[in-house]
Every structure is written in structure tokens, then in C-alpha cells.
Amino acid sequence: MHAIGRALALLWVLFALPGFVSGARAEPLATEGQATLALSAALNGESAPLTGGVRWRVYSAKAEDDGSHALIVESNLAEPTLTLPPGDYVVHAAIGLASASKRLTLGAEVRTERLPIAAGGLRIGGVLGGAPIDPSKLSLSIYVPVGRNPQGKLVYNKARAGDVVGLPEGSYHIVSTYLDTVGGRFLAAASSQSAGKSSTPAQTAVIPTNSIVNADIKVASGKLTDVTLRHRCATLTLKLVNKAGGEALANTTFTVLTPGGDVIRELMGAFPSLVLAEGEYAVIARHDGKTYQSTFRVDTGMDRDVEVVAQEAGQDASKDAGGQEGD
DSSP states (O other): OHHHHHHHHHTOTTTOOSOOOOSOOOOOOOOTTSEEEEEEEEETTOOSOOOSSOEEEEEEEEEOTTSOEEEEEEEOOSSOEEEEOSEEEEEEEEETTEEEEEEEEEOSSEEEEEEEEOEEEEEEEEEETTEEOOGGGEEEEEEEEETTEEEEEEEEEEEOTTOEEEEESEEEEEEEEEEEEEEEOEESOTTSOOTTOOSSOSEEEEEEEEEEEEEEEEEOTTOEEEEEEEEOEEEEEEEEESSTTOOBOSSOEEEEEOTTOOEEEEEESSSOEEEEESEEEEEEEEETTEEEEEEEEEOTTOOEEEEEEOOOTTSOOEEETTSOBOO
């Protein structure tokens, strides 16, 4: 367990701050008429002190008129030595989202205090088709369930895949959303634009896709919990062509829908791309005042082109790239 505690402290990447301590700690020196307070923190059940990522705050124990407590001093050092006037204080230590506090009465003395923190580490990763997902392509949110609502309370929405997040011991709900990088023109709303126009200039935007994975996990004090979430999605490139395998027609607006008619995305261009979760979809292509429609299927990890053949209504206008008929 001691080895786990030391490894967890070193892995606290997301919250690591300057002031890491190396080597043996020198004995604190007394200051005449003052209190010398040497602080350290450890995970519950561990004897080894944390060597980084700890944020210390010392408050006056006496409450102000508004009920608050005056902040006396704070430090980002893992094991700070503080000089304080004798008196009553509340010492608070935080690492990640976990914390501990203790009330102290200090005299003109040298005092050493170690605060145990009931915390564990959570590291989240994502895979697609067996391959790791680039952390920049995932948006991760961590919730505390409330009653029957797994997303009852959002506690952290800036988690990055591969980082270790410090959390109090307990149950959590994770939501991982795959992010899509869209280049060129895209339409944010399906009902607000007409064919051949876009309110958004050429740009690169990062937007959430409909590939969302949820997981319920438990974080144990003093332990690092690794969670791998599997996304099932693929990148599709849309094309309107006069014949299968033909040249993509420019100035085309595409609307992608679920089989039930819910709009997923609306894009514009000769061959715009988007990421979609595994499943069945319909696509409507609008060009020169005419509308064409087809259906297609998305399979995990199978990036490909989807062609809509510009044919009159009643004819077979559904072709995937390579001449295969759409689902």
C-alpha cells in the first residue's frame, strides 16, 4: 500500500503544482515568540507523505461577523513550514477535489502535523476499435449520483483523458463525449439556413458528437482507479454525385437524421465529414433547388464515403462509395 500511495502522489498530473519536495525533510527551526508549524498530508491508510499537488490554507479559527474565516496564509508546497503568531487556527489541505481540515491551538512552539486525506485517484482513457483515442478528442465529465439520477451533481467537467484526478472516496458517474473537428463551413441549425448559404465562415470547430459513453465507478481511498471507455463511432464523408463514383457536387447542403427524423447535423460543401455513433441514418442533400435522399449505416471504426446519387424521386439514389447499395 505504501508503494501505491507514493505512485498515486506522483501521478497527480492534473493538480500538480510547483514546490515538490525531494530528499529528507529538515527539522523545523523555532522562532522566538512565534509558532513554527510543519505540515504534511498523506492518503488515508498511508504513512508516506504526498510529494506534490497539495494546496494548503490556514484560516483564523475565529469567525467574522458574516460567518467567514479570515485566510491567514496559503502554500502550494507539499510540506510547508509556516511561522504564525500563537493562537487558534483551522488548517485545510486539498488535493484535487478531496480535502481535509483540522483545528489547532498553537503556542510559542515547534509543531508537526500530518493530515490524512480520504482520497483516491481516477484515470480515464478511451478506445475506438481497440486503438487509444487522442485525449483532445474526448470531453469528460464527472458526476456524483443523487437519488436515482446518475448525473445528479456535476463535480468536474475539465477532466482530460490520461490525467489522474483526485477525488474523495465514493461513487461517481462518468460521461465521455467524442469530439468532432469540423473543417470548412457547417450549419449549426437545420431550420435556419437555405441551400447554398451558411451563417458560419470557414473555420475549424470542435463540437460534441452523438457518440456518448457512460460508466458508473467507485473510487477507493489510497488507490488509483483506471477506467477505459469504448466509443463506437466512425468518420463519414458525404458526397452528392451525378453517378456512383463521380465528382462531388459543390455548394451542397447535407442534413443527417436518425431513422426517427431527429436532426444530428447539417453541413455544407462538396464533401463535408462528420463523426457519427454506430447505427442507421438518413441523409438529405440539397443542390440547385433540388432535394435527394438516401440511407446508410455506420459501423465502428469503418471510416468511409457515403454517396448520394442525384437522381429524380422514385429512382434508386442510395449508393455508398465503392458501388455498394446503402442500407
